[in-house]
Amino acid sequence: MDQPDLIPNLYRREYSKMVSLLCTRFGIDQMDAAEDIVSETFLSAAETWGMKGVPDNPVAWLYKVAKNNALNGLKHDHVFRQRVKGVLLQRGANEVEPELDLSPESITDSQLRMLFAVCHPAIPVEAQVSLALRVLCGFTIDEIAQALLTTKTNINKRLYRAKEKLRAEGVRLDLPAGAALDARLDAVLLTLYLLFNEGYYSASPSTVLRKDLCVEAMRLVYLLTENRDILRADVYSLLALMCFQASRFDARMNDAGDLILYDQQDNSRWDQELINRGNYFFVQACDKGLLSRYHFEAAIAWWHTQTKDSEEKWPTILMLYNRLLVLEYSPIAALNRAYVFARVYGNEKAIPEAEKLALTGNLFYHSLLGELYTGVDAAKAMLHFETALGLAGTDAEKAVIVEKLSLLSGS
Amino acid sequence: MKEFALIFRVKENPTTQVSPAEMQQRMTSWMNWMGGIAARDKLVSNGSRLGVQGSKWVGPDKVVSDGPYTEVKEFINGYIIVKAESVDEATEMAKECPIILGGGGKVEVRPLVTPDNNQ
Numbered sequence: 001m002d003q004p005d006l007i008p009n010l011y012r013r014e015y016s017k018m019v020s021l022l023c024t025r026f027g028i029d030q031m032d033a034a035e036d037i038v039s040e041t042f043l044s045a046a047e048t049w050g051m052k053g054v055p056d057n058p059v060a061w062l063y064k065v066a067k068n069n070a071l072n073g074l075k076h077d078h079v080f081r082q083r084v085k086g087v088l089l090q091r092g093a094n095e096v097e098p099e100l101d102l103s104p105e106s107i108t109d110s111q112l113r114m115l116f117a118v119c120h121p122a123i124p125v126e127a128q129v130s131l132a133l134r135v136l137c138g139f140t141i142d143e144i145a146q147a148l149l150t151t152k153t154n155i156n157k158r159l160y161r162a163k164e165k166l167r168a169e170g171v172r173l174d175l176p177a178g179a180a181l182d183a184r185l186d187a188v189l190l191t192l193y194l195l196f197n198e199g200y201y202s203a204s205p206s207t208v209l210r211k212d213l214c215v216e217a218m219r220l221v222y223l224l225t226e227n228r229d230i231l232r233a234d235v236y237s238l239l240a241l242m243c244f245q246a247s248r249f250d251a252r253m254n255d256a257g258d259l260i261l262y263d264q265q266d267n268s269r270w271d272q273e274l275i276n277r278g279n280y281f282f283v284q285a286c287d288k289g290l291l292s293r294y295h296f297e298a299a300i301a302w303w304h305t306q307t308k309d310s311e312e313k314w315p316t317i318l319m320l321y322n323r324l325l326v327l328e329y330s331p332i333a334a335l336n337r338a339y340v341f342a343r344v345y346g347n348e349k350a351i352p353e354a355e356k357l358a359l360t361g362n363l364f365y366h367s368l369l370g371e372l373y374t375g376v377d378a379a380k381a382m383l384h385f386e387t388a389l390g391l392a393g394t395d396a397e398k399a400v401i402v403e404k405l406s407l408l409s410g411s
Numbered sequence: 412m413k414e415f416a417l418i419f420r421v422k423e424n425p426t427t428q429v430s431p432a433e434m435q436q437r438m439t440s441w442m443n444w445m446g447g448i449a450a451r452d453k454l455v456s457n458g459s460r461l462g463v464q465g466s467k468w469v470g471p472d473k474v475v476s477d478g479p480y481t482e483v484k485e486f487i488n489g490y491i492i493v494k495a496e497s498v499d500e501a502t503e504m505a506k507e508c509p510i511i512l513g514g515g516g517k518v519e520v521r522p523l524v525t526p527d528n529n530q
Contacts, residue, residue, distance in 0.1 A: 319439070322446025326457050334450035341443075356451055 003054075010058060011042055012212075015138035016114075017107050018066050023135075024110035025100055026070070028117055029167045031135065034070070041066040067100045111136065112223060113173040118162075119187040122169045127162040128191045129198065130155055137216040147202060147209050149393075175229065185230065189238055189294070192217050196242050200249070205394070211249060218242045225281075233288030236281045237295040243278030244301035247271040259396045267307040275305045296324035300336075314343040331357075335364050339371075347372045363391040370404060382408055414455050415501040418490045418519040419510050440509035448493055448504055458491035485517070498522065 003009075015038055022034035041062055055061045118131045130148065133139040141159075145152045176184045199213025221239045224230050251269035252260055260266075282298055300320045303313055321337035334357050342350030351372050359365035366388035373381035385405050392398045429437070448454045461479070468480045479486035495501040501520050510516030 315439070318446075319442055322442040322449070325446050325449035326454060329449055329452040329454070334452070337446060337450050353447060353450075356447070358451070 006054065006058070007042065007046055010045075010062065012138045014059060014062055015042070016134075016136045017111060018063065019135050020110040020114040021063075021100070021102075021107055022066070022070050024106075024113055024173050028114075028171055028173050031163055031166070035135070037069045038066055041069055044069075063102050067102065070100065108223065108226070110173070111220075112227060113175060115188055115220060115223070116175055116184050117166065117171050117173050119184060119191050120166065120169065120171050121184075121187060122165045122171075123162045125191065125194065127158045128187075129194055130158045131162045132191060132195060132220075133213075133216075134159055136220060137212075139212075143209055146206060147198060147204050147213055149202065149204055181229070182232075185224075185232060185235075188224070189221075189234060192221050193238060193294070195220075196245070200245055207253065214242070214246050214249065218246065231288065233285045233290050234292035234294045236285035236288065237292060237298045240278045240282035240285055241294055241298035241301050243274045243281060244298060244305050247274040247278065247305060253396075259400050261400070262304065270305065270307075278302070278305070291327075293324060293328045296320050296327065300324070314340055318344050331359055331362065332364070335359065335362075335368055339368055342372055347374075347376050351376065361391070363388055363393075363397070366391065367401065370401075374404070374408060378408055412494045412496060413498075414492055414494050414523040414525070415498065416458075416490050416492050416519075416521045416523060417501065417505050417508065418521060419488050419508070420485045420517040420519060421488050421510065422485050422515055437509065437513065440512070444507055444509055445491065447507070448491075453493050453495060453504070454491065455494050456492040458489060460489035461487060463488070492523065 018038045018041070019031070019034045022037060023031055026034065044065060045058070045062060049055070049058070114136060115132070118136065119128050123131065130144055133144045133147070134141070139147070141152050141155050145155045148155070175181065196214050196217035199210045199215075199217065202210055202213070204210055218239065221235060221242065224235045225239060247270050248262075248265065250271065251265040251267075254260055278298070279302075282302060285295060285298065300317055303317045303320070306313060318337065318340045321333060321340055324333055325337060335354075338350055338354035338357060341353050351369070354365075354369055354372055357365065366384045370381050370384035370388055373384060382405065385401055385408065389398060389401045389405070392401055445454065445457060463479055463486070466477075466479050468476050468478070470476065479488075493501055493504055495504070498520060505511070505518040505520050508516075508518050511518060
């Protein structure tokens, strides 16, 4: 009983695996039933362990109980009865209990299947992210709402509709093959990329939660790299990108929760271990050919892990942003490019580049222009920072802008 | 939003000596120009650069001649496709093209013919 977080930790780690495992065996249309069974199992664990002590192998206990609950519970279920009947007719009357394979391979495999099912094209991307958090990362509804800055009701609705879609489309928990695998993998990578970004850039006040989001996204991409049928270079470049970005996670915020901008970060707080891992995955990514947007983003992120501002650092990053944008447009890449343009050619040349983006009403657009006009035209700088302040959502974001404004009015 | 081809034309035989540093500079200018258009989400296709060496042209009666077609003492060496509200906006993009800033080249702005735009 010396582990106060035993059950929350187990829940976070095992809930989703157990749900995936049950769905793989009994069908994704049984997802609600599977979730109920796993929740019951945890409840039962809390009570039983509280009374009798924690078993030597709590994880094994959970799986065993979940398995039994599933077999008992589903037996009373109409749909399941039909199915069991079918199985019985085929196999003869002796095999009443269907097997549930609890090996680590089977657990990993069922998670992958679930990941591919969640990213089915019938489900909108934002619902994919929520569903992944629920059934693949074991986040509670509360935590998802908090992480995605929305209400529990919204999340519940999103999940409900997503599950309905899965049922309506008759999605099966199979890994797609051939060209279908490629197409679905694109969706899987995008969802995991968004999941990571939600954690990395989210304005959610809970640092722990945001970090968990990043870690979970990385875990799921890593899962993809372990599958022998998936040999695409962009899986590795995405993982490298995540490692490079995550290496600065702790350095980006001080103890009071204030954002620390890149230039002011303490390099010694960058996680060298993660950078090294990122390097390893990036080499793998580049071995496999075919450059994707994740390659360019990973390369940009790699340059950001370099502590010294060498002569080629910013020009190279600018070149990478140019290539990234030619490959695929995104407003955030366009804004970052304008910032890097200023690092290379100076603020005055960068201002027209930035203004051409015409992203009025975008917080980062106005922050950037405020930054670029600082030292060029104080009045315009002030105007943009004030607009940005009105758009900022969190206290941390506001604090950064207020600081800039006070520097401006002081000079 | 309409689509326009920006076609790069240069004078015949531009084989002046270009130093590696100048080439690097030229590449950077091109990338910045294309990146700038892409950053506004106006790039439809990054097109192709068209080679000079080993090109031919076929004339009337299937007469084959060497080299790019240079009747007007210039040839096309590449193109991209952009989207813009008007030909004027596309022309503004063309004005920033390194081929003009570098001297000597021209950019032709041509609307793409589509079922909606068939003048």
